[in-house]
Amino acid sequence: xxxxxxxxxxxxxxxxxxxxxxxxxxxxxxxxxxxxxxxxxxxxxxxxxxxxxxxxxxxxxxxxxxxxxxxxxxxxxxxxxxxxxxxxxxxxxxxxxxxxxxxxxxxxxxxxxxxxxxxxxxxxxxxxxxxxxxxxxxxxxxxxxxxxxxxxxxxxxxxxxxxxxxxxxxxxxxxxxxxxxxxxxxxxxxxxxxxxxxxxxxxxxxxxxxxxxxxxxxxxxxxxxxxxxxxxxxxxxxxxxxxxxxxxxxxxxxxxxxxxxxxxxxxxxxxxxxxxxx
Amino acid sequence: xxxxxxxxxxxxxxxxxxxxxxxxxxxxxxxxxxxxxxxxxxxxxxxxxxxxxxxxxxxxxxxxxxxxxxxxxxxxxxxxxxxxxxxxxxxxxxxxxxxxxxxxxxxxxxxxxxxxxxxxxxxxxxxxxxxxxxxxxxxxxxxxxxxxxxxxxxxxxxxxxxxxxxxxxxxxxxxxxxxxxxxxxxxxxxxxxxxxxxxxxxxxxxxxxxxxxxxxxxxxxxxxxxxxxxxxxxxxxxxxxxxxxxxxxxxxxxxxxxxxxxxxxxxxxxxxxxxxxx
Numbered sequence: 196x197x198x199x200x201x202x203x204x205x206x207x208x209x210x211x212x213x214x215x216x217x218x219x220x221x222x223x224x225x226x227x228x229x230x231x232x233x234x235x236x237x238x239x240x241x242x243x244x245x246x247x248x249x250x251x252x253x254x255x256x257x258x259x260x261x262x263x264x265x266x267x268x269x270x271x272x273x274x275x276x277x278x279x280x281x282x283x284x285x286x287x288x289x290x291x292x293x294x295x296x297x298x299x300x301x302x303x304x305x306x307x308x309x310x311x312x313x314x315x316x317x318x319x320x321x322x323x324x325x326x327x328x329x330x331x332x333x334x335x336x337x338x339x340x341x342x343x344x345x346x347x348x349x350x351x352x353x354x355x356x357x358x359x360x361x362x363x364x365x366x367x368x369x370x371x372x373x374x375x376x377x378x379x380x381x382x383x384x385x386x387x388x389x390x391x392x393x394x395x396x397x398x399x400x401x402x403x404x405x406x407x408x409x410x411x412x413x414x415x416x417x418x419x420x421x422x423x424x425x426x427x428x429x430x431x432x433x434x435x436x437x438x439x440x441x442x443x444x445x446x447x448x449x450x451x452x453x454x455x456x457x458x459x460x461x462x463x464x465x466x467x468x469x470x471x472x473x
Numbered sequence: 474x475x476x477x478x479x480x481x482x483x484x485x486x487x488x489x490x491x492x493x494x495x496x497x498x499x500x501x502x503x504x505x506x507x508x509x510x511x512x513x514x515x516x517x518x519x520x521x522x523x524x525x526x527x528x529x530x531x532x533x534x535x536x537x538x539x540x541x542x543x544x545x546x547x548x549x550x551x552x553x554x555x556x557x558x559x560x561x562x563x564x565x566x567x568x569x570x571x572x573x574x575x576x577x578x579x580x581x582x583x584x585x586x587x588x589x590x591x592x593x594x595x596x597x598x599x600x601x602x603x604x605x606x607x608x609x610x611x612x613x614x615x616x617x618x619x620x621x622x623x624x625x626x627x628x629x630x631x632x633x634x635x636x637x638x639x640x641x642x643x644x645x646x647x648x649x650x651x652x653x654x655x656x657x658x659x660x661x662x663x664x665x666x667x668x669x670x671x672x673x674x675x676x677x678x679x680x681x682x683x684x685x686x687x688x689x690x691x692x693x694x695x696x697x698x699x700x701x702x703x704x705x706x707x708x709x710x711x712x713x714x715x716x717x718x719x720x721x722x723x724x725x726x727x728x729x730x731x732x733x734x735x736x737x738x739x740x741x742x743x744x745x746x747x748x749x750x751x
Contacts, residue, residue, distance in 0.1 A: 208522065210583045213514040220515075236491040237498075241616040242520065242600050244486065247558040255546075255555060263543040265572060265615075266565050267604045270537055277533055280525040280569060287544050287565040291558060292486075292615060294543060305488045322520050322600055326545045337543075337570060338519040 207330035207337040214459040230318030230344035240301025264290035294324035302345040313349040333449035340444040353438035370469035485608035485615040492737040508596030508622035518579025542568035572602035580623040585703040591627040611727035618722040631716035648747035
C-alpha cells in the first residue's frame, strides 16, 4: 500500500509500503550496481546545502520557482504557530540552507577545489525536493529519490559514460517489456548563458527516457559548467567536464506498478531477472 | 574523506566519501536486519511532511526552535536572490511542509486511521533535520540519517521490543569493543502534558546509549501518544501503544572512526564480524 498525502489536490508525498519499498530498493541496487561495475565509487551527500553552494550553480537564478529552502522559525510573538497548515510570510526568520532538487550537486561539491583523474566516476542517491505548481502522486512528488551516476574528467569520458548507460537503460527497459522513448530535452541550466545556449541547439545536452509522457531517467552533459563553478581541474590544468545519468526511483515504481498491473512482487522478480539475465 | 561544509563555525553538513559511505550503509544494513529478523516490515517515508501532520505531534509547540520548514521563495521584486548566503525574513513566501527531525513519524502516519495487530513492527530509515544552535561535524549535523525500528500495538509488545533491542545494542557495542553507557534521558515530547510528565518521572520514557557524551542510539516509549494523535487502534478498540529504537548513523560513524583510529576498513570488518559472530 502507498499512503499518499497532500494538503489539497493531487498527492504531493508518498509513504511507500513494504512491497513498494522492496522494489525501490532493488531498483536502486541495480542502478548503483551499474555504476560500481563501471568503476564508480559510492559517496553520500546530505539533501540540503548552504545557500552559497547552490547559488554557485545558478539555482536561484534559473530555478527560483522550483526551490525549497530550509527556513528556521521566528520564535517571537507566537509566530511559529502554523495557521491553516502553513507558515505565512514573516513566520520564517531566515534560510541559510537550500533543499537540493537534483542528486548530482553533492558529487561536484565533494570534489570541489580538487584535481580529478580524467576518468572519474561516482554514484550517489539522495532525496530531492521540488516546489511544483501541481503534484501527481508517484509521478510528481514534492520529495522523491534520485540515483545518479556522475562522470567527471575529460570531455570524451563524460560522453562515453552517457553512451554506455544509454544502451544499458534501453536494454534493461526492453528486458522488462517497457516501451521507453529517448527524447532530446532542454536544460534550463544554460538559459542565461548565451554561448552554452547556442551549443545546446547544436548538440542537445539532455536526453530523457520517457514512458508515455513521463521521464523516468535522463542523461545530461554539462560541459565544464560544474568544473568551473567548483574549481575542479584535470591533470592538464583544464577545468573538468561532467555528465550524469539520473534515475527517478518513484517514477520507475509508478511505471512498473502500471506495467505489472499493480503486482509488485511480479515487478520485483522481473527487475531481478532483467538486471541479471544469466 | 569527509567533506564538511558550514557557513561559519563548526561544520553543519558532511559529504561522506567511499569508505565512510560503505560503513554507514553496512551499519544501516545491520540495524535494519535486526528489525527484519524480529518480524518488521520495511517502509519508506519522505523526509518532509505537511505542516498539519507534524502539528499533530506537537512539533511546533514543543520543538519550534529545532524546526526547519521547507519554504518557497517570494518571486516578486528579486527577493529570491540570497544576500550573503541567506534568505532573510520576508524572502520566504510560505511554508506548507516541515522537515522531519525524527524518522519514526513516517511509521505513525503510514498507519494513520488504521487498526494494527497487537505485535506490529516496522523499520525505516530517513534523512532528519535539526536547526541546532551549534553544530559539530559528524557528531551534530544539520542533516543526518536515522534508522528506526518502531513497535505499534499492545503496551507489553512495545516494552518487550525495547528490552530485546537494548540487549542487542549492548552486546553489539561490546563485540566492537565500544564502551556504551545506558542513561535515562528526558523527552521533550511530554513537557506540555502534565499527566505524561508525571508518568515520565515515575518511569523514564527514553534511554540513550552514550559513548562519552554522545548519544548514538536510544529506546523510547510513547505510551499511546502517537496512537491517539493518528487514530491508530488495536483490535480491542483501544488506541495503539508505540515505542521506537533509533540509531544515529553518522554518530556511529563518528564513534567508529575514533575507536578504530580512522581506519574505516578495519571498522567495517569489525562491524561485519560483530553483526554475525558465527
